[in-house]
Amino acid sequence: MDRDWMRQQLEAFIDLAKRYEAEKRPGDFIGDENLYAQLHRSEPTVKQVLRLLDPAIAEKIDIDQMAGVAMACNEVQRGLGILADKDEWATRLVPDAPTLAADRFHPWVWEPAAPLWAAEARQDSVLAAARTVNRRLQQKLNRHDIGETDLCLQTFDLKDPVAGKPRLRFPGDRNTPTWRARQEGAKYLAAGVFLAIRNVAAHEDEVSWTEQEALEHLATLSVLARWVEECDAESAP
Structure with a gap:
């Protein structure tokens, strides 16, 4: 897996989501349509990346539901955490191997x-x-x-x-x-x-x-x- 590319996709989605939420006016169901369209284009790739990290997280991504963009942003942050620590898990969370004296x-x-x-x-x-x-x-x-x-x-x-x-x-x-x-x-x-x-x-x-x-x-x-x-x-x- 190209982890650098995966990280870039997730970080780009979070940046886009934050921009969208920042420009959204109180009471609006949909904010800036251009940013919303960009989020839609990014969503399939983000979900595919998250499926490789944790399928359960990927299934929670749906920007069309109520507060969907904010929820998606939270789940993508979780994905970035998994991506950052995945190598550490592989080395530090394996069962202790027996030693030969x-x-x-x-x-x-x-x-x-x-x-x-x-x-x-x-x-x-x-x-x-x-x-x-x-x-x-x-x-x-x-x-x-x-x-x-x-x-x-x-x-x-x-x-x-x-x-x-x-x-x-x-x-x-x-x-x-x-x-x-x-x-x-x-x-x-x-x-x-x-x-x-x-x-x-x-x-x-x-x-x-x-x-x-x-x-x-x-x-x-x-x-x-x-x-x-x-x-x-x-x-x-």
């Missing part, structure tokens, strides 16, 4: 990331967190023979563990679709974390992550860390 991330993530984050080394902080989560996963399964992506794919796989390849299992009833979906979801999210976040942090000279993006990467690693800690390691008989 980085120091509440899983300790495997925030403890290695915190000193680097304080030094504004976001990429290094994400990489340090990813490496720590990977080490914890390796330690829990006692596996140091494959890369982190393959390890994640094997770790959460639905197949039974085999010798040298233990699995991580979420608690709960393993016969339900929800449990199986959770295992499968963790399998691919965990692999994706290392492919799409850890590898980028490790192999790109410099990434242009914003603070928000880097926090979101740490939050994703925190989710994975909680899953790894929550799950039970299950080895072959």
Whole structure:
């Protein structure tokens, strides 16, 4: 919307209405006919502008009714108030958004990331967190023979563990679709974390992550860390 043009139309109408009312003699139903005609020409545009701001205000505009010009002037003033404050409403009247406290991330993530984050080394902080989560996963399964992506794919796989390849299992009833979906979801999210976040942090000279993006990467690693800690390691008989 062209708000400057909208404001000009409303202000011009008010100016015209004030001139009309000022020249109207007591007892006259209609004042200066030329000004009255100009008000009629302006009325459709003013009503259209007001419909975009508040349809209820626009419906009150009818300069042909008793005291219609004065009433229209009042409603247009309301429209100007809406127009002036509309941007403020958009920023100041929205519900408060929740905040994400980085120091509440899983300790495997925030403890290695915190000193680097304080030094504004976001990429290094994400990489340090990813490496720590990977080490914890390796330690829990006692596996140091494959890369982190393959390890994640094997770790959460639905197949039974085999010798040298233990699995991580979420608690709960393993016969339900929800449990199986959770295992499968963790399998691919965990692999994706290392492919799409850890590898980028490790192999790109410099990434242009914003603070928000880097926090979101740490939050994703925190989710994975909680899953790894929550799950039970299950080895072959």
